[in-house]
Amino acid sequence: MTDIANSMPWHRRAWSAVQNRLSEGRLPHALIIIGERGVGKRAWAEAVAGLLLCDNPTGQESGKPVACGRCKQCELYAASSHPDARFYSPEKSRMVKVDQIRALSTFAVASPQVARRKIAIIDRADQLNINAANALLKTLEEPLPDLTLLLLQESGRPVLPTIRSRCQTLTIPTPDPEAATTWLAESVQRLDEANRPPADVLAKALMLSGNAPRLALEYATGDFIAQRDDAFARFKQFMKGQIPVAEAAKAFKTLGLEGSLWLFEGWAADLARLSSGGSAHDREAEEMLGYLARTNPAWRAHELLDMVKDSREAGVYNANPELEASRLLIAWQKLMPVKRRVG
Numbered sequence: 001m002t003d004i005a006n007s008m009p010w011h012r013r014a015w016s017a018v019q020n021r022l023s024e025g026r027l028p029h030a031l032i033i034i035g036e037r038g039v040g041k042r043a044w045a046e047a048v049a050g051l052l053l054c055d056n057p058t059g060q061e062s063g064k065p066v067a068c069g070r071c072k073q074c075e076l077y078a079a080s081s082h083p084d085a086r087f088y089s090p091e092k093s094r095m096v097k098v099d100q101i102r103a104l105s106t107f108a109v110a111s112p113q114v115a116r117r118k119i120a121i122i123d124r125a126d127q128l129n130i131n132a133a134n135a136l137l138k139t140l141e142e143p144l145p146d147l148t149l150l151l152l153q154e155s156g157r158p159v160l161p162t163i164r165s166r167c168q169t170l171t172i173p174t175p176d177p178e179a180a181t182t183w184l185a186e187s188v189q190r191l192d193e194a195n196r197p198p199a200d201v202l203a204k205a206l207m208l209s210g211n212a213p214r215l216a217l218e219y220a221t222g223d224f225i226a227q228r229d230d231a232f233a234r235f236k237q238f239m240k241g242q243i244p245v246a247e248a249a250k251a252f253k254t255l256g257l258e259g260s261l262w263l264f265e266g267w268a269a270d271l272a273r274l275s276s277g278g279s280a281h282d283r284e285a286e287e288m289l290g291y292l293a294r295t296n297p298a299w300r301a302h303e304l305l306d307m308v309k310d311s312r313e314a315g316v317y318n319a320n321p322e323l324e325a326s327r328l329l330i331a332w333q334k335l336m337p338v339k340r341r342v343g
């Protein structure tokens, strides 16, 4: 089996930390792994789970163990049918629910079926609803020697302090543009030629993802870029008073709530960066946002970021993307000089 840090070099530090702790016999019972969306947290956690389950890791003597790829555990894990590895991620409501954590708790107290230990991965530990968080706390308070919990957290989305304080944390950084470009180029080489995105699409995907490689791959091979371009065009037209809010908001419908909030959050964060003398990540929006940054006080950007946060919280209760987009568009338009507004 390959060392994940070879394919994703920006994982090396967090990966080595696990290798070292494993070979020194001081692996924590619960780890929180923090990183921006799309840096490969899930791939990292899956590689860690594979290593922890393996019966005969190679490279033990060097202190850099990797899964052997040949034992029964490795075979079961590669076939996605290992009974001692469980994966929990948000359901339709975008939250991890208490029923899932109850299932985890049952799994936690049972003996491993075929391996020496059990691994539970919670993708988006920042999306636990309150009952789920309380249920997880019980499992964390009574650590079990044969269970390792890997909790994935998106940067900037807090995990409850009571959970955080019972876990060790590791960070996966966002790679530099060069490493991100290399990984993305190699990944698309594995696609059929007909599905391989051209270089300009790859560059744009990297820009829009802030160099988060897996997110860039998703963008480059999916509909997101076209949907974003349409939404951005409508957003600009609305800001100039050329179209009514309902027409602008329609463009956000296809993006869904999470996709729409992701864009508004990115633009607000860029506005904040420009207001404090920095540069925008979304270079196509830089001209418009730069104008707004020069004509508005800096706190406006933070107000817009807070509004996105409110919408995200409302999203738990199935908020409508078009309505939330309208609300945010109207708030953004207040940043325009009065003479350029509709009406």
Ligand SMILES: [Zn+2]
Pocket (backbone or CB within 6 Å): 053, 054, 055, 056, 057, 067, 068, 069, 070, 071, 072, 073, 074
């Ligand atoms: Zn193995």
